[in-house]
Structure formats: C-alpha cells, structure tokens
Amino acid sequence: MNTTMSDAGSFLLEHGIRPSYQRLRIWGYLAATKEHPSVETIYRSLAPDIPTLSRTTVYNSLSLFIEKGIVQPILIEETETRYDADTSQHGHFRCRVCGRVYDFPLARGDASGGLAPRLPAGFRAELVQLCCQGVCASCAKQA
C-alpha cells in the first residue's frame, strides 16, 4: 500500500471521521500492517513516537473505526480482540504455536457455500467471519 498521511486524512473524512493526529496515526498503523494487532500492540508500537498516547484513545479510535465500518474486530483469541483494516471478505487463520493471525482468501463462494451461509428463514446476517486455528507453515517447518 502507498498511502500518505494526507490520503489517510481524506479517507477518514470520507467516512465521517475527523482526522485527529492520534486517529491518523492509529489508522495509518493499522492500514499498513498485516499483523492484525491488538490494542496493546498498537499502543506499544505508537507510544514511543507519541509519548502522550493513551490506551483509552486507542480503544476510542478503534471503536469509532468499527462503527464507521473501516475496521473489523477479529474474535480469534480468548484473551484479546484483534483488529483488521481490511474489511473485504476473507478468512483468518491463527497459529496456536506462534500466535500470528494470517489472512487467507476464501474460495469463490457460490451462494450456498463459502461465506454466504444458508441461514434459517428470517435470519439476516450483517457480518460473517471464518476463523481457523492450527499450525502455520513457518511453525510446522520447525517441528
């Protein structure tokens, strides 16, 4: 990705988010990584550079991003929520050895498979998530 800070500003504005310095930095960090970081990871990555940053602001910003639809929370760990700036349809894989969370593409889904599950009549899904757990290629090699 080749997103400059001012691009990010426009992007936030377009989604009804006032681009404060903290929000820009948090968004910038999240958009640039594929690590699916937790609040703690985001905080620790930015804090050295933004000494006054607080965890509360990270929580606040992420809640706002989720509400505005530009970030997706990933419930793949028992202990903490992870966040993903990629809101396109894809699956997540968590390695139980190293803890990393990977994206993976979904098989081209026909209406009945993939991520368009056949729900009972009257049920309307707004959000669908496919989460796997296992051992990643990198950790499997070392075993």
Next chain:
Amino acid sequence: MNTTMSDAGSFLLEHGIRPSYQRLRIWGYLAATKEHPSVETIYRSLAPDIPTLSRTTVYNSLSLFIEKGIVQPILIEETETRYDADTSQHGHFRCRVCGRVYDFPLARGDASGGLAPRLPAGFRAELVQLCCQGVCASCAKQA
C-alpha cells in the same frame, strides 16, 4: 437427547475424564442445552442445586472438556466465551438484539467452499469456525 447420568459418566470416562459429580452436572447441563451458555450462565443455573459449586470449578471443568475435545469454545462475543457441547461441524449465529447464539447447518461443503477453506501450502487447520452476526428471526419480527 436422551442421556442419563450414568451414560454421561461412561461418556466422560471414554474421553479420559473422571466423572466427578460437578463434572457430570456441568457436562449434563451443557449437553442438554442449545443456548451456548457462558461460564456465568452455567454457574447460575447449577449453583442453586449445588450450593458449594464455584465458578473456578466451572472454568476447570470446561478447560478439561475442551482439552479432551468434547466441548468447543465459541468466540462470538467480545465480553465472554460461550461453550458448545456439539463438536460436529456447524455454524453459529449471534443475534445482536437478544444476544442469543443459534446453531445453523453448513451448506454441503465441496472441498473449496463450506468449511474446508483453501489455506496456503503448509498450513494445517485443526479447528474451523464460522460465526455470523445479525438479527434473528424472532427479533426481526418484533421490529
């Protein structure tokens, strides 16, 4: 389901779990419900009947059940983990209005769709979960 207490005892034994009274009751409760209860729900349901029961024992028992593969934790709520005694392949739907978690069957999965996602080479999935969120039929009717 038509599981008696002694059946449950054999079932636990077969899975390497010593069937203490508490474990029997917790397993019995979980196996009989489709509510996907949290620790708190299980505790509050059994405590009136087992006055000395502690949340710790509920946590301990569930951890053991998960380790032995007879219970699945469901990470579908941000606040608390829910548990399912049905370890067969199925999806979960959480209603954001009433909070209930429903099971739903998965579309017959061909190898590339359903719940057999195409992972990158070297990745081995041990657990796959499909979680949806939205509004259930019952809550949609009332709106």
Next chain:
DNA sequence: GTATCTGCAAAACATTTGCAATTCT
C-alpha cells in the same frame, strides 16, 4: 495414603467509564 479435585480469596488482564484538561474551529 497419595493423587486428584474442589472452591475460596486474591491476582491478573482486557476493556469501559467518569471526568478534567486540552485542542480544534
């Protein structure tokens, strides 16, 4: 009699809330 299991109390975390200080317009 030795292992295991239970349950209380305290600790450890992640997350939320209240509020005062700060920043932006």
Next chain:
DNA sequence: AGAATTGCAAATGTTTTGCAGATAC
C-alpha cells in the same frame, strides 16, 4: 466560546492462580 477529543485514574467484568481442605482410589 463551544464542541469534540484526549488521557489519566478508577471501576468493571472475565478469567487465572495459589493454596488449603475435601474427596476419591
């Protein structure tokens, strides 16, 4: 000035841990 935002401190709620007593084999 007025509204939104930040960040500290305290509260909340879930889950874990240490340990002493109870229970099972």
